[in-house]
Structures are given as C-alpha cells and as structure tokens.
Amino acid sequence: MSLVVVGSVAYDGVETPHGTVDRMLGGAATYISLAASYFTDVKIVAVVGDDFADQDRQLLASRKIDLAGMETVKGGKTFFWKGVYSSDMNDRTTLQTDLNVFADFKPKLPEPYRAAPYLLLGNIQPALQRSVHGQMSGVKFTGGDTMNYWINDFRGELLQTLKTWDFLLINDGEARLLSGEQNLRRAAAKIHQMGPRTLVIKRGEYGAVLFHGGHHFMAPGYLLETVFDPTGAGDCFAGGFMGYLAGHGIRPKEGHMDMAELRRAVIYGSVMGSFCCEKFGVDRFRTLSHDEVEARYQEFKNCTAF
Numbered sequence: 001m002s003l004v005v006v007g008s009v010a011y012d013g014v015e016t017p018h019g020t021v022d023r024m025l026g027g028a029a030t031y032i033s034l035a036a037s038y039f040t041d042v043k044i045v046a047v048v049g050d051d052f053a054d055q056d057r058q059l060l061a062s063r064k065i066d067l068a069g070m071e072t073v074k075g076g077k078t079f080f081w082k083g084v085y086s087s088d089m090n091d092r093t094t095l096q097t098d099l100n101v102f103a104d105f106k107p108k109l110p111e112p113y114r115a116a117p118y119l120l121l122g123n124i125q126p127a128l129q130r131s132v133h134g135q136m137s138g139v140k141f142t143g144g145d146t147m148n149y150w151i152n153d154f155r156g157e158l159l160q161t162l163k164t165w166d167f168l169l170i171n172d173g174e175a176r177l178l179s180g181e182q183n184l185r186r187a188a189a190k191i192h193q194m195g196p197r198t199l200v201i202k203r204g205e206y207g208a209v210l211f212h213g214g215h216h217f218m219a220p221g222y223l224l225e226t227v228f229d230p231t232g233a234g235d236c237f238a239g240g241f242m243g244y245l246a247g248h249g250i251r252p253k254e255g256h257m258d259m260a261e262l263r264r265a266v267i268y269g270s271v272m273g274s275f276c277c278e279k280f281g282v283d284r285f286r287t288l289s290h291d292e293v294e295a296r297y298q299e300f301k302n303c304t305a306f
Contacts, residue, residue, distance in 0.1 A: 002041045003246040004113050005033045005239075006132050006144075007122020008102055009046040009070065012281065013082035016089060018228045024281035025056045027079065028122035028145070031232035034285045035239025035272040036120075037063040038293055039247035043113050045069035045132070047105045049076035059286065068110045076101040089230050090204065109135045118246040120238060123147050126154055126161040133164055141251040143167030143196060145238060151177050159194060166252060167198035169238050175201045184209060185216070198257060200241065200266060202234050210266045215259055219266045220304065222274035222296070229280045233273040240272030241265045271296045 010027030014020070033042045043066040050072055060067060079102035082095045107128060114137045121129040121144030133142055143165045150158050151174060162168065168191065176182055179190035188199050188211035199211040207221040244265040245251070250258060271293055278284045 001118060001246050001249055002043055002113075002116040003036055003118040003120060003242060004043045004045060004069075004109070004116045004136070004139075005029050005036065005120050005122065006045040006107050006129070007032065007124060007235075008079050008105075009044070009048050009052070010079035010081060010102070012231060013080070013096070014229055014231055014280065015084040016229050016280075017085070017087055018226070019280070021229075021280045023080075024283075025053075025059070026081065026232060026281055028232075028235045030060070030282060031235035031276065032120060032122060032239035032242075033060065033065050034063060034282055035236040035276070036243030036246070037065055037239075038272070038288075038290060039240070039243035039268070040118075042066065042243075043069055043110075043116060045107045045109060045113070047071045047073060047101050049078040049101050050074050051076075052078050059282070063285075066113075069108075069113055071108075073101040078102075083231075085230070089227055107132045107135075114138070117141065117251065118242065120144055120242045122235070123150075126150055126158040130161045130164070133161075141166050141245065143169065143198070143242075145169050145235075146174065146178075148174060148177060163195040165196045167200070168196040169200045169202065169234075169241065171202045171204070171234065175199075185211075188216070197252070197255065198262065200269070202237060204230075204233075208237065208266055208270060210262055212257060212259060212262055217259070217263050217266060219263075219270050219300075222270060222300065224274060224277055227277045230277050231281065233276045236276040237269040237273035239269075241269035243272075244268040267297060267300050268293075271300065 007029035008027035012026035077100040080098040085092045117140040119142045123145045175187045179187035181187040201209045205221045210217040
C-alpha cells in the first residue's frame, strides 16, 4: 500500500575519517523514500531548487518513487547542509546550513496522495506536520520524527501534533528531553501518554528499542566492518520500518498493532540503516538488491535467536 513521505530533499557536504564529499544527494525524505521503496510504493512531498540534478531525480524515479509532490522552485537553490564527523563517528559538527527553498516549504499534497493509508512525516516544523496530516482523507497509520530544536522551542506545538500520531521515531537523547525522564522505560511511558501508542527509540550503533502495548523489544545494531558515512542512517531506519508495515498492509486494529510484525519492522529498519552506512550518502542504494536486504534480515535473525 502507498506510503506518503514528507520532508527534506537536499544536498550534503560531508567529512568523515574515510574521506570528504563536497556535494551529494541527501535529505531526510530522500533517505526515507529510498529505503521504503524496497517494500512499498512511495510518494514523496518535498521542495527543491532548479539546481536539482536530473541524475538525482532519475535515481528516485528509478526506484518507482512518485515525484508528483516534489515541487521545483524556478531560480531557487536546494537545501544544503555541511558537517564533519568525529573520529568514532558518534558525533558530528554542523559547519553550514543553507535552507534555501526549504525555508518557505509549505507541503501541498497532490490529490492522488490524499487517500494513501500510510504517512511518514520527516523532521519539519510540527505545525507543518499537522497541516499535512489534515490534508489526508484516508490515512490509517501516521507518525514521524522530531528533534531537539522542536522539543525545546516549539514544545506546545509539538505536543499538539503528537496527539494525532500513531507512532514516533526518535533517538535516546530526544526521548529523554521530550519526556523529562532519564530512564528510557519511564520515558517511553510518558511519551505514550502524549499520543503515540508505538515508540521506537533509536540508539545509533547500539540498535533500537521498540515500545508498544506495555511490552518492549530490543534490537541490536548491525556490526559493520567499516562505517563510511552514518549520514541518513536514522532516516533509512524509519524508511525500512514504515516501508515494511505499509508493504504488508499492517495498521492498528482497535488501537492495537501486532507486536510480532512491529518487531520485524524494527529489524528491517536496522537492516536498511546498516546498508546506508556502507558508502557515502545514498550511494549504497544505487546497487542494493532485494536479495541483499533479505540476506541481512536473515543474518539478524541468526545473530539474535536463542
């Protein structure tokens, strides 16, 4: 079933211990859509400038991602971010952020998008996230991401938005900040009370924790021999997680989700996040096959079964 993805399509400049890339395709919606496209039909809502390269548009289209909702602003420049990672790549420093056309982004969904049953909202202003949700006539499962800036400076707006969400994907620092609790189990309980019945707390190289219906599930991170670039890994996790659920038609029934299916979705999220780190930017997705995805999913099962 169709998944609508809303967020940034951008260009990034990245420096890691393995090298430097001055300009590469990036943005949350890009990573989410590429990862989700291995499981389901994806419709993207974003904005770019007319400097957006044809080859990058063709990459997205080659994965059968619907680009009717990707607006191109004539004379405008695409969102650009530049950063450098620490030697262990657990921290990064932002060197440059040029919002460009993204500064005036007001998502408008094409009519065919509005009946889609699944909606994943990338890290944008909570009021915009809420406005997109309001444009959807047939959505059955909604959620997304947020960040420290929105939690700190737009808390009331964010809490109003979260009331209508089925799920939330955030990292452990954001979960503690949002809930005011240092213990993740207590943090999850507080966040459930804000609206989302399903919560996934991402923990980088240490994996992720799923909370739903009074239960939790801990998934490890995949042990890569070499991490080239972690940019977009969290977004690829979100794409794998939501893409799996949408592709299998899994959605709440009487407010509840199948815990076994949610666990599988978390593992597929981890799979897609791990592939993202193997090359710079989106390069791994240029050659990644469905067989490789399934093989790594099976490897996760073999490493965690007992």
